[in-house]
Amino acid sequence: MTxxxxxxxxxxxxxxxxxxxxxxxxxxxxxxxxxxVAEDMADRVAAVLRTFKYAADIGTxxxxxxxxxxxxxxxxxAIGLPIDERxxxxxxxASLDLAVSALAFQFVNDLPGVLVQVRRALKPDGLLLAATxxxxxxxxxxxxxxxxxxxxEGGISPRVAPFADLRDIGALLQRAGFALPVxxxxxxxxRYDDVxxxxxxxxxMGATNILTERRRTPLRRATLLRMAEIYRERFADPDGRIRxxxxxxxxxxxxxxxxxxxxxxxxxxxxxxxxxxxRKPEL
Numbered sequence: 001m002t003x004x005x006x007x008x009x010x011x012x013x014x015x016x017x018x019x020x021x022x023x024x025x026x027x028x029x030x031x032x033x034x035x036x037v038a039e040d041m042a043d044r045v046a047a048v049l050r051t052f053k054y055a056a057d058i059g060t061x062x063x064x065x066x067x068x069x070x071x072x073x074x075x076x077x078a079i080g081l082p083i084d085e086r087x088x089x090x091x092x093x094a095s096l097d098l099a100v101s102a103l104a105f106q107f108v109n110d111l112p113g114v115l116v117q118v119r120r121a122l123k124p125d126g127l128l129l130a131a132t133x134x135x136x137x138x139x140x141x142x143x144x145x146x147x148x149x150x151x152x153e154g155g156i157s158p159r160v161a162p163f164a165d166l167r168d169i170g171a172l173l174q175r176a177g178f179a180l181p182v183x184x185x186x187x188x189x190x191r192y193d194d195v196x197x198x199x200x201x202x203x204x205m206g207a208t209n210i211l212t213e214r215r216r217t218p219l220r221r222a223t224l225l226r227m228a229e230i231y232r233e234r235f236a237d238p239d240g241r242i243r244x245x246x247x248x249x250x251x252x253x254x255x256x257x258x259x260x261x262x263x264x265x266x267x268x269x270x271x272x273x274x275x276x277x278x279r280k281p282e283l
Contacts, residue, residue, distance in 0.1 A: 011212060018083065033246060037064075044129060058081065079091060085113065091117065096123060097126050136187075166185060170182075178256075179253065179257075
């Protein structure tokens with residue numbers, strides 16, 4: 001397989017991501033979101049009434065997903081996402097029955113290219129099942145930072161990664177050649193004593209700012225404190241604790257196979273919509 005010949009914009013510093021993930025592991029990683037995804041993924045795989053003999057876990061940090069799926073799959077190999085996404089994934093064509101990924105795709109610069117490579121690595125009628133952060137994830141933190149920087153610094157710097165929504169991801173699956181694409185979202189609202197506890201958890205997730213366009217100068221203390229005030233003013237519950245939204249976007253798609261349902265060809269319907277509307281109901 002060859003990666004996309006037209007390089008995608010480099011939004012994320014993936015070398016820094018690995019450093020941050022290593023720091024998170026040394027701090028004691030916060031895994032509550034990953035544990036939630038691993039449990040859900042095991043249930044979703046169990047609901048598919050077929051056997052997956054050859055499976056790969058692509059880009060997931062840690063082994064929570066592989067541990068959760070092992071009783072249902074037997075063996076599942078780990079495949080890392082390369083730092084330089086111009087490199088191909090270490091996957092052979094038509095070698096997998098199942099590919100999974102948990103909370104990794106949101107840090108991929110060339111997600112269309114990665115999806116194409118995964119689709120090519122699947123055998124016909126092979127399944128991709130993945131979860132990525134998207135939608136309104138950390139919308140509260142984004143808004144609080146934007147308001148504080150606009151007020152005190154006269155401008156906004158990129159601090160929280162952009163996240164794709166359901167329609168974007170569904171379109172990417174179709175563009176990559178997957179059949180029967182499906183997306184849905186699982187929203188988790190987590191409560192914290194204050195925004196500093198949230199930011200500590202983000203560090204323990206290895207999920208702090210890795211945007212290539214991030215500001216390289218230290219965050220001003222006044223801006224940080226004002227952000228914390230705005231966050232509490234706008235997003236605190238009556239008991240004083242703040243809310244943080246995490247939207248887990250689930251995506252699935254199948255490598256095409258002749259046995260899969262096909263859409264009807266235009267003009268092949270046996271009854272017209274107009275006739276159905278005109279037909280009177282029987283009393």
